Amino acid sequence: MQVNKIKLALGLVAGFTLAMPMLASAAADQEAAMKDANNWAGPRGNYTNQAYSQLGQINKGNVKNLKAAWTFATGVNRGHEGSPVVVGNMMYVHTAFPNNVYALNLDDNQKIVWSYFPKQDPSVQAVLCCDNVSRGLGYGDGKIFLQQNDGTLIALDAKTGSKVWDVKNVDPKVGATNTNAPHVIKDKVLTGCSGAEFGVRCFIAAYNIKDGSLAWKAFSTGSDKDVLIGDDFNKANPQYSALSVYQDVNGGNKQGGSFAAIKDIKGGEKELGTRTWLKPQAVKDGWQNGGGSVWGWWPYDARTNLVYYGTGNPSVWNPDVRPGDNKWSMTIFARDLDTGIAKWGMQMTPHDEWDYDGINEVILFDKGAKTYAWHHDRNGFIYTWDAKDGTLVSAEKVHPFVNWASGVDLKTGVPAKLATASTHQDYNAKGVCPAALGTKDQQPAAYSPKTGLMYTPLNHVCMTYEPVESKYVAGQPWVGATLTMFAGPDGVMGGFGAYDPMTNKKVWYNKEKFSAWGGALTTASNLVFYGTLDRWLKAVDAQSGKELWKFQVGSGVIGNAFTYGHKGKQYVGTLSGIGGWAGVAMNLGMTNPTDALGAAGGYAELTKYNAAPGGGALNVFSL
Amino acid sequence: MLGNKALKSTLLVSMLSLASVVFSAQSNAAQTFVTTQDGSPLTIPAELFDTSAAKEFLETGKNIYIGNAEAQARGHKIFNLYSCTQCHGPEAKGQVGPGLIGPTFRYDKDATNKGMFETVWHGTNGGMGAKGIGLMDATDASNGLTPDELLKVISWIRAQGGVTGN
Numbered sequence: 001m002q003v004n005k006i007k008l009a010l011g012l013v014a015g016f017t018l019a020m021p022m023l024a025s026a027a028a029d030q031e032a033a034m035k036d037a038n039n040w041a042g043p044r045g046n047y048t049n050q051a052y053s054q055l056g057q058i059n060k061g062n063v064k065n066l067k068a069a070w071t072f073a074t075g076v077n078r079g080h081e082g083s084p085v086v087v088g089n090m091m092y093v094h095t096a097f098p099n100n101v102y103a104l105n106l107d108d109n110q111k112i113v114w115s116y117f118p119k120q121d122p123s124v125q126a127v128l129c130c131d132n133v134s135r136g137l138g139y140g141d142g143k144i145f146l147q148q149n150d151g152t153l154i155a156l157d158a159k160t161g162s163k164v165w166d167v168k169n170v171d172p173k174v175g176a177t178n179t180n181a182p183h184v185i186k187d188k189v190l191t192g193c194s195g196a197e198f199g200v201r202c203f204i205a206a207y208n209i210k211d212g213s214l215a216w217k218a219f220s221t222g223s224d225k226d227v228l229i230g231d232d233f234n235k236a237n238p239q240y241s242a243l244s245v246y247q248d249v250n251g252g253n254k255q256g257g258s259f260a261a262i263k264d265i266k267g268g269e270k271e272l273g274t275r276t277w278l279k280p281q282a283v284k285d286g287w288q289n290g291g292g293s294v295w296g297w298w299p300y301d302a303r304t305n306l307v308y309y310g311t312g313n314p315s316v317w318n319p320d321v322r323p324g325d326n327k328w329s330m331t332i333f334a335r336d337l338d339t340g341i342a343k344w345g346m347q348m349t350p351h352d353e354w355d356y357d358g359i360n361e362v363i364l365f366d367k368g369a370k371t372y373a374w375h376h377d378r379n380g381f382i383y384t385w386d387a388k389d390g391t392l393v394s395a396e397k398v399h400p401f402v403n404w405a406s407g408v409d410l411k412t413g414v415p416a417k418l419a420t421a422s423t424h425q426d427y428n429a430k431g432v433c434p435a436a437l438g439t440k441d442q443q444p445a446a447y448s449p450k451t452g453l454m455y456t457p458l459n460h461v462c463m464t465y466e467p468v469e470s471k472y473v474a475g476q477p478w479v480g481a482t483l484t485m486f487a488g489p490d491g492v493m494g495g496f497g498a499y500d501p502m503t504n505k506k507v508w509y510n511k512e513k514f515s516a517w518g519g520a521l522t523t524a525s526n527l528v529f530y531g532t533l534d535r536w537l538k539a540v541d542a543q544s545g546k547e548l549w550k551f552q553v554g555s556g557v558i559g560n561a562f563t564y565g566h567k568g569k570q571y572v573g574t575l576s577g578i579g580g581w582a583g584v585a586m587n588l589g590m591t592n593p594t595d596a597l598g599a600a601g602g603y604a605e606l607t608k609y610n611a612a613p614g615g616g617a618l619n620v621f622s623l
Numbered sequence: 624m625l626g627n628k629a630l631k632s633t634l635l636v637s638m639l640s641l642a643s644v645v646f647s648a649q650s651n652a653a654q655t656f657v658t659t660q661d662g663s664p665l666t667i668p669a670e671l672f673d674t675s676a677a678k679e680f681l682e683t684g685k686n687i688y689i690g691n692a693e694a695q696a697r698g699h700k701i702f703n704l705y706s707c708t709q710c711h712g713p714e715a716k717g718q719v720g721p722g723l724i725g726p727t728f729r730y731d732k733d734a735t736n737k738g739m740f741e742t743v744w745h746g747t748n749g750g751m752g753a754k755g756i757g758l759m760d761a762t763d764a765s766n767g768l769t770p771d772e773l774l775k776v777i778s779w780i781r782a783q784g785g786v787t788g789n
Contacts, residue, residue: 126750129709129719197709468703473760476752477709484713585717 025186026209027140033087038565040086043136043181044444044519045562049299049363051446053563056525057570058623063527063539063549066621069571070110074616076100078587079579081442082136082181083519083562084618085144090158091564092144095616096579097125097132099148103161106566114161120150124172127475129197131584133179133558135295135442140184141209147182147191155189155212165212169193169205175475176200180295185307185337188215190298192309196291196329196357199282199315199478204294204333206340216340219273220292220311220328227273227328228340236389237413238267240346243275245325245414258419259351265412278324282315282472286322289472291315292329297361297444301371304388306334306343308364308373312357318467318480320425325350330358332375332383334390344390346413349379353423354404354465355436355481356380361444363454365501374501376445376456378438381408381415382504396504398440398458399495401433401488423481428466435463435485437515437581444560446520446528451498451542453507455528457516458495459582460488461602486602493602496520496530498545508545514606517582518574519560531557531574533582534609537619539572551621555614556583556606571622578606578614587613654684659730659742667744667770671756677770686736688778689787698779701772705754715783720751724784736788739777743768 025031033041037054044051058066074080078096085092089107094100101116125132128149138145143155143164151170156163169191170176175198183190189209193202201222206215218228234240243266246259269275277286293312300307311333314326330349335342349356356379363374364387373387380402384394395408404421408414423429437459445456463485470480487493494512499505518531526542533556539549559575579587582603656665672681676694679687688694702708702715710720721729730747732738746753753759759767768776781788 123750126710126720126752131719468708469700470706471704471766473705473766474762476759477706479706479709480703482703482708482713584719585712 027184027186029142030140030184033139039088040083040562040564041139042085043082043138043183044297044560047185047300047302048365049297049361049444050365050449050522051444051520051560052448052522054524055563055565055570056523058523058527058572059525060527060541060548062623065623066539066549066551066572067623068551069620069622071620072102072104072110072618074100074577074618076577076616077613078577078616079131079133079558079583079614080575080577080616081133081558081560081580083560083575084573085137085139086564087139087158089566092137092139093618094134094137094146096134096577097128097149099134099146101137101144101146101156101161103144103158116146116156116161118146118148118152118154120148121172124150124177127172127175127198128177128179129194129477130581131579131587133580134181135179136181138182138184138189140189143209145182145184145189147178147180149177149179151176151178153182153189153191153207153212155209167207167212170195170200173475174198174200175477176202178295181297183298184209185300188337190307192294194293194295196293196312196315197477197479198475199289199291199472201288201290202293202312204309206337218335218340218342220294220331221277221287221290222273224271224273228335228342230341233342234267234344234390236391237344237346239265239412240267240344240390241269241272242267243269243272245350245412246417257424258422259417261409261412261414261416265414272327276325276327277322279322281321282478286324286326289315289478290326290329293357293359296359296442299362299364300337301364301387303371305337306387307337308332308334308362308387310358310360310362310375312359313352313355316470316478316480317355318425318470319351319353319423320467321480323351326352330356332358332362332373332385334373334387346385346390346392348377348381348383348413348415350414354421354432356438360438360440360442363445363447365447365449367452367502372501374447374454376440378434378441379404379415380434380439382499384501384504394502394504398456398497398499399460401460401462401490402439403431403433423465423467425467425469428464430464431462432465433462433488434459435461436465436483437461437485441517441581443517443558444519446522447501448522448526448542450524450526452500453498453542454501455498455520455522455542456496457518457520457530458497458512459515460490460492460494461485461515462488496540498542510540510545514603515582517580518557521561521563521572523563529561529572531559531561531576533557533578533606535576537561537574553619554617556610558583569622571620573618573620575616575618577616578610583610583614586610653682654680654737656741658745659732660745660748665741665745667755672770674771676774680740680770680774684735684737685789686774686777688774689736689781689789691778694775695779695782698775698777701768701776702779705768707776710751715780723780725786726784734786734788736777739780739788740773743773743776
């Protein structure tokens with residue numbers, strides 16, 4: 001029924017019936033919509049997370065003629081991350097807190113068909129660590145899904161905007177919030193949990209899209225039962241399940257104030273989500289306030305039924321109070337979509353000392369007969385795994401300025417930490433690169449099957465990092481380190497580059513004045529689009545990185561470039577509205593000329609390009 | 624931090640103020656405090672002012688820790704201990720919350736040490752909960768700043784900017 005209506009609405013005939021038998025799922029309308037390149041039916045276009053579009057009307061020859069087609073001011077002046085969702089003649093636009101939703105009719109001058117205004121307690125804003133962002137909407141089963149900052153996950157009727165169901169996913173009273181986009185896959189909608197700066201024990205959760213009942217929930221820390229780790233976890237790579245990679249259970253192996261990798265680590269261990277937290281902290285055992293936020297972009301492979309995501313930093317930022325590897329924070333997991341059971345998981349930054357969250361997106365791509373999982377981590381390394389079993393194929397520094405580790409052991413995945421970057425309580429470690437916001441943060445990279453290259457936005461920022469004593473108080477920030485950030489050795493704060501995902505060697509690299517905090521888009525015509533904090537939306541040549549077009553929008557871009565087709569015409573767009581971790585202080589603190597953007601002090605020059613607070617708008621371009 | 628919690632804090636404060644009636648006879652406090660939320664009377668049990676600096680503050684509204692390097696160092700530690708740094712930044716120059724060093728303030732009275740003391744002790748309506756001992760955490764009355772600790776925090780905040788507040 002549902003499916004037929006959508007099919008008619010989209011005018012989809014060819015290819016549609018072929019797709020159906022593959023997955024008879026509740027979100028068949030979404031799967032069908034993803035097959036048509038005119039739509040942008042998920043947070044990153046489709047399940048692969050490639051943000052690659054087959055549309056190619058806008059090409060290298062004519063991109064210079066790209067002009068503003070229409071804009072839409074969201075009425076909210078804060079950081080706008082993510083992108084709208086486009087299905088047929090409808091576009092669904094989200095905003096920063098209070099997370100309003102607008103359904104626009106592309107057939108009728110982008111007229112508002114319905115809107116939804118959540119009622120959220122304003123105090124929620126105080127417990128969002130890094131700006132009041134939302135990363136977008138989910139679509140499927142005739143519904144639009146919104147994950148509100150206050151933890152409410154809500155399903156709206158895509159036609160009318162009326163509420164179908166809602167469920168409370170996290171509780172802001174203990175400092176837990178949400179910023180991720182809901183990800184609709186088959187009959188489930190996946191959502192996460194933010195709050196590692198508040199000592200929240202975070203998780204990924206799957207709700208049934210029909211009624212919002214909980215299908216499964218997998219914590220980032222705790223018992224194997226709670227983390228949904230089964231018997232054949234890490235079967236191909238048991239060494240990923242080691243009790244300690246840097247020190248024995250007595251806490252030894254500390255050399256010159258740092259940690260040296262243990263040579264012959266013993267794998268196949270169980271219950272690591274509790275046993276790698278060697279000391280109680282806060283009010284309970286370490287893992288009970290262990291953090292491990294989940295808020296990225298999550299791809300899915302229907303052939304293996306695996307969904308991929310990363311977990312964030314262990315709480316608290318002071319590493320001395322949580323000896324041990326602190327599993328499974330900082331981990332890339334592959335889980336069975338139906339059961340949530342983890343197939344494999346590899347911790348990238350054991351015993352984090354720098355807040356290098358592992359939440360950045362995984363992008364799936366095929367090469368030869370194999371599927372690979374690619375991930376540009378905040379810790380400055382790019383990882384490529386065999387997607388099926390987690391065997392590490394490549395792990396390289398994205399830029400030589402990364403100085404906390406010399407390299408990553410391909411067999412164990414363990415980084416060789418450098419004593420010069422180690423951090424300890426009341427010692428101010430200087431010149432650690434990258435800064436806590438990583439060589440890349442939330443801004444997702446993109447892949448082009450045409451060029452076979454990954455296109456990633458980059459931060460080029462270093463920091464001083466001083467762990468400090470910090471007391472846990474439920475519902476209040478619990479940080480445990482103070483840090484300041486500044487431009488890296490290139491003399492700029494960002495970049496944008498193309499990398500070969502099989503070797504993770506750089507193909508081309510463009511410097512950017514500020515961190516490139518907007519997500520990338522690739523198209524069949526070998527164009528790459530991305531936005532910058534100094535307000536540019538740019539188009540570059542996928543093969544050479546040469547800039548072919550740019551347009552300056554109203555406020556810095558932290559949204560993801562996206563594309564869609566309507567009535568035979570290709571459109572490219574992005575949300576603007578500065579904010580996020582890099583720009584949040586601009587939105588709040590700038591009442592005195594002396595205000596220095598707090599931890600992100602290096603970004604003070606943003607005020608020369610942006611009014612505060614950043615005005616939210618959607619910008620759409622066509623030939 | 625607002626809503627429910629604010630309500631609970633108010634209840635707690637009124638309970639504390641009942642208790643303080645008993646103690647008020649013992650002190651000749653010259654200062655009367657008001658909340659930043661609505662200017663209503665704010666009673667802080669006199670026995671919490673248990674150091675000479677705190678007693679001096681209660682008498683005169685002056686913060687004798689201003690300019691005292693040792694007090695500032697301790698104040699900085701407390702600023703970190705309660706993660707004020709997460710909202711106000713490592714140098715109190717703003718992050719997800721406002722900068723605290725002046726010369727202008729969200730609440731004009733925060734240019735004085737007494738005003739800033741009241742703001743932090745009992746919180747604001749616009750996004751910050753009470754930080755005074757007994758008020759900060761509805762689940763654990765031992766959490767929060769004592770008057771002496773708060774005076775030290777203020778002395779550190781003042782040292783980051785040009786305002787002395789005395």
